[in-house]
Amino acid sequence: MNPCPDIFFIRSQKEFEKIALKVFRHQFDNNIVYQDFCTLLKKDKSNVKTITDIPFLPIQFFKSHEIVSSTNPIQKTFSSSGTTGSITSKHLVTDTTLYEQSFRNAFSQFYGNIEDYVILALLPSYLEREGSSLIYMVNDLIEGSNHPESGFYLNNYDELIQKLIKLDSSGKNVLLIGVTYALLDMVEKQSFQLKNTIVMETGGMKGKRKEIIREELHGILCKGFGVPSIHSEYGMTELLSQAYSLGKGIFECPPWMSILIRDTEDAMTYVEDGKTGGINVIDLANINSCSFIATQDLGKKYPNHSFEVLGRFDASDIRGCNLMVI
Template sequence: MERTRIQKIFSISNPSEFEALALEVFQFQYQQNPTYHEYCNHLEKTPSNVLASQEIPFLPIAFFKTHKITSSPHKPEIIFESSGTTGSISSKHYVRDTSIYLESFRKGFAHFYGPVEDFCTLALLPSYLEREGSSLVYMTNDFVSKSQHSSSGFYLYDLEMLQEKLLQLEKEETKTLLIGVSFALLDLAEQFPMDLKHTIVMETGGMKGRRKELIREELHGILKNAFNIQHIHSEYGMTELLSQGYSKGNGIFKTPPWMKVLTRDTEDPLSIQSHRKSGGINVIDLANVDSCSFIATQDLGKTYVDGSFEILGRFDQSDIRGCNLMAL
């Protein structure tokens, strides 16, 4: 994918620019991605008869487990691999150019929170650090390394040291980001409750089989009470995407300008629904230029007129994933 198109993707400023680039990327991926090309042909959807982004076919996310989803002939710089239950097949995302991922998550975070350099970043992602190929660890490691604060870093199971660090940062009124997997944040909340006035607590979802699954309201209620804060923030991302949605509270997510979420009818998966109806989550992530930008996930949710969305759960019988919110 030529650099000029990538620059256009990350400088989208309005819906018409998004629409034009979505159709351009669709045409490119239809031509360059063999698996996606075959899938679109099976549906009789081609650039000649797809005239709007909502008509673009969304590739079922399970294809990332069974096929090499790539729109580039070049060797990937990195392969991200999903977490999952023991014995399950992992998704693989072949990322040709890591600079695109870096640009996407840095600009995406800054779009909602300002430069990550302004934060002391504390990462509580023990399960992710115990395996190779986590896109979440890659992103968080970059946040830590770009931080101007000496206390930024990863914390595995030493929750007492993390508490001491957080209390010290609170005393200094340091702007802090605590990003963690749900089960680890619950462990911290139960063992070391404390007041966090200058800290954003951000959960990335996932009990990973360590604890009983909780609905979002229950999880957030426990964390809010333990840390005496009004809102728990959330990150919505996955191995198969190079962009993330963020929620600043109440489970309502927003996306950066180059990412869009729609819902499909659960009875007719090729039909896009109107807002406020529960359905399968479809994601357009234009940062996925070298793989596939149009993905039908296994999450259930709702979209709203302002472009925000919420996650309501998972389709039955789909794998438990590391990077999704808790199923209802």
């Protein structure tokens, strides 16, 4: 049974912090890997009083351990993409309805009724493998849109280009969600002047192209699609919630998700708003795994709780994670 069924009804920061501490206590008691990690840091239920006291589990643990805070059977295993032979992250999910509630509620908060959109998904790297949480989410959104034109496209760019132009010119609201390199492939094939389409990139070149900075990437895509801004989704295999950017790379979280920016030299301290550091994510939808994740992303947070993602740690840059092997 979910010990915090009210996470999707959080109305204030105070309420968020109260539930986050409740979730910490639950996971300390029910997740042996997390409990061992906390114990190594000399943290337990007696000395964790605020969310900044909570230890954040390095995301790499999802590659080496089973991170579960529930005795219920595993309903779904999500896995990360990886190069051939590399170890991938595994997120063992005991309640897929929590994931569905999370992404449906978040989409509704940022974009309104799913039935108002035709969803076109250009996610070849994800479709070509098993266990993608992004494919699970987008497939549900496609079904929820109830539009016969909604669907996935693998490498059939010409068909997608024709459909996008036709739908946009007919005045239908379109959401084109694509992996970054595939969106770049599209605008190299065709120049657009879209009036009714949101273009959302999910990040990553997946080894297909050289990585470029966000400003340059969004500039190319804005010009190529003829749109004023590029939207972005910030999510990962190890999370059941997503943050969204409606432009300029500034992300906002749904009420049951929050981020803190840790010092790159000391993983247990935090930097001021506007300063760059490592991104720690609190995802209360992760009630049955671990809600407190130290990612390998670099970013900065602003006073209104929005944030930017600035890049990733180089393996040599990770400090304060020498407790990685339990």
